[in-house]
Amino acid sequence: MKKRQTLNNFVYGFLLLLVPTIFFLMASDILAQEGSGKIQGVIKSPYVKRFPALIFIDHVDGTYPPPAEKVHVSQKDLLFAPHINPILNGTTVDFTNDDTVVHNVFTPPGSASGFNLGNYGQGVAKSYTFNNLGVSTLLCSVHPEMVAFVIVLQNPYYAISDNAGNFLIDNVPPGTYQIKFWNEKLEAPPQSVTVVAGKAETVTFNDLKKKD
Numbered sequence: 001m002k003k004r005q006t007l008n009n010f011v012y013g014f015l016l017l018l019v020p021t022i023f024f025l026m027a028s029d030i031l032a033q034e035g036s037g038k039i040q041g042v043i044k045s046p047y048v049k050r051f052p053a054l055i056f057i058d059h060v061d062g063t064y065p066p067p068a069e070k071v072h073v074s075q076k077d078l079l080f081a082p083h084i085n086p087i088l089n090g091t092t093v094d095f096t097n098d099d100t101v102v103h104n105v106f107t108p109p110g111s112a113s114g115f116n117l118g119n120y121g122q123g124v125a126k127s128y129t130f131n132n133l134g135v136s137t138l139l140c141s142v143h144p145e146m147v148a149f150v151i152v153l154q155n156p157y158y159a160i161s162d163n164a165g166n167f168l169i170d171n172v173p174p175g176t177y178q179i180k181f182w183n184e185k186l187e188a189p190p191q192s193v194t195v196v197a198g199k200a201e202t203v204t205f206n207d208l209k210k211k212d
């Protein structure tokens with residue numbers, strides 16, 4: 001008899017915890033659906049398999065402070081990694097030399113931010129804080145084949161296309177936006193999209209031109 005009572009108490013206790021948990025999860029799901037929408041789409045070009053594209057919202061109302069932690073770009077095996085670096089305005093990037101040879105980091109004319117971190121050897125890290133919106137090309141004066149990109153954004157709503165050219169920007173506040181396309185080889189005009197809470201809007205980029 002006593003054993004059974006203990007079991008009953010356990011079951012009641014479990015239900016007392018479970019029921020509010022279920023309601024909480026349901027409510028938070030509804031709130032998430034009400035609060036935001038998605039932008040999904042595809043880039044119709046064979047180039048995006050080798051050269052992924054960055055899809056981003058030009059401007060979203062609000063302020064989006066940079067992360068407290070630095071972003072890391074490595075120079076390893078004579079490559080910059082990552083190759084494409086979307087960051088929020090004000091973000092500091094640590095550039096580390098993870099090779100045994102000397103590297104350099106500089107941005108050519110036409111970049112949103114102009115800097116040259118000098119030449120430095122293995123194990124050394126140098127930092128730069130990006131305060132200009134737009135694209136900065138990263139080059140190494142020692143190895144002309146090395147190239148990468150930092151794209152400084154106003155807001156965190158962006159995506160990099162996958163192998164098939166698909167992309168998804170999630171948790172977007174409702175509103176009408178300009179969707180911009182950036183790719184190192186291709187260009188496409190911006191598109192206007194209206195994001196509705198709880199819905200996914202589809203954007204297709206098929207008007208692609210090779211950059212000069």
Ligand SMILES: [Cu+2]
Binds near residue numbers: 078102140141142143
């Ligand atoms: Cu180098």
